[in-house]
Amino acid sequence: MFTGIIEAMGELKKIDHEGSNVHLTIDSPITSELKIDQSVAHNGVCLTVVNIEGSEYTVTAIDETLQKTNLGSLKTGDFVNLERAMKLGARLDGHIVQGHVDQTAVCTEAKEHDGSWTFTFEYDPSLSNITIEKGSITVNGVSLTVVNSQVTSFSVAIIPYTYEHTGFKQIKLGDKVNLEFDVIGKYVARLHQINS
CATH class of the missing domain: 2.40.30.20 (Elongation Factor Tu (Ef-tu); domain 3)
Known part of the structure; x- marks a missing residue:
């Protein structure tokens, strides 16, 4: 975990x-x-x-x-x-991440905004993974908050510290990234599928 x-x-x-x-x-x-x-x-x-x-x-x-x-x-x-891996009893500063990638996405936009950055990623929705506005997503292992949640894409806002201390400063348009969707959201989506 x-x-x-x-x-x-x-x-x-x-x-x-x-x-x-x-x-x-x-x-x-x-x-x-x-x-x-x-x-x-x-x-x-x-x-x-x-x-x-x-x-x-x-x-x-x-x-x-x-x-x-x-x-x-x-x-x-x-x-x-x-x-x-996290230590049991330690603070959970990000969100619950399993380390099991659900699928990949492609970077379609990377914009700087006066010291911060917005990255947009597009993914294949046929695998039934979803994002929600202000929900959690893991991009290349980084716990982030979703902004601009769409059916096939989402964006994340990156602060300067995250940009400098992770691989975000290397991500370019067209690069493939790993996505792990929020585990609670995955269970809710699966239950909805079963009960539909």
Whole structure:
């Protein structure tokens, strides 16, 4: 379980293919605090640490993960948002995030507004995921509040701190991002489908 509050950025140093699996080696400022078999969210995708060497650690992504997220399009030198699993009893500063990406979206607009930014993302509504105005959404692992909720798109407002300390400063028009919709909203939508 995660909160969507990014702890650090990690640089992808190495990509190794093994069958349909991909091993991602990441250099990060939190590596010294990690343990093998620990869960870490990478752009919102929960992956298990399988190796640690110095300031670098390795995680493995299976084919399903690569198909459903933006991890398969990463290149060496790219940066990813990192968050370790939350501690029971700690403050929940973002919202309840599972680290299970529901689908991807494409950035269709990025505007600066005198020190803050608005990003708009378009997604495929056929998967029955929805946003609501002022509801929670996770974009590349970052817990955000939805503004301008539409059937196929939504926007988020980014403050300077979030812009500087997450991968938002690297997102360009046409880039693919990972989305995890609010877990409570997903259950409500599913119950509505069943009862309709």
